[in-house]
Amino acid sequence: MRLEKTAAKALKKANFNRYLLSAAVSKRANELAAGAEPLVDMDPKKYKFSDIAIAEIAEGVVKIEGMEQS
Numbered sequence: 001m002r003l004e005k006t007a008a009k010a011l012k013k014a015n016f017n018r019y020l021l022s023a024a025v026s027k028r029a030n031e032l033a034a035g036a037e038p039l040v041d042m043d044p045k046k047y048k049f050s051d052i053a054i055a056e057i058a059e060g061v062v063k064i065e066g067m068e069q070s
Contacts, residue, residue: 003045014064024062032049038052
């Protein structure tokens with residue numbers, strides 16, 4: 001999936017709150033940089049940690065704290 005579509009899907013998961021999405025992506029990217037395993041099928045050597053974090057949020061495998069689950 002293209003990054004633009006993935007980012008739009010992740011933004012929808014964050015209830016269109018860009019600040020909340022940016023904080024969640026930052027937190028997850030730092031976890032990935034510290035050695036956490038990606039929860040989606042993306043190679044950390046090929047993709048940036050922030051791209052992997054956005055994909056994880058878009059696919060729903062990483063939940064955003066503070067969001068009500070629907």
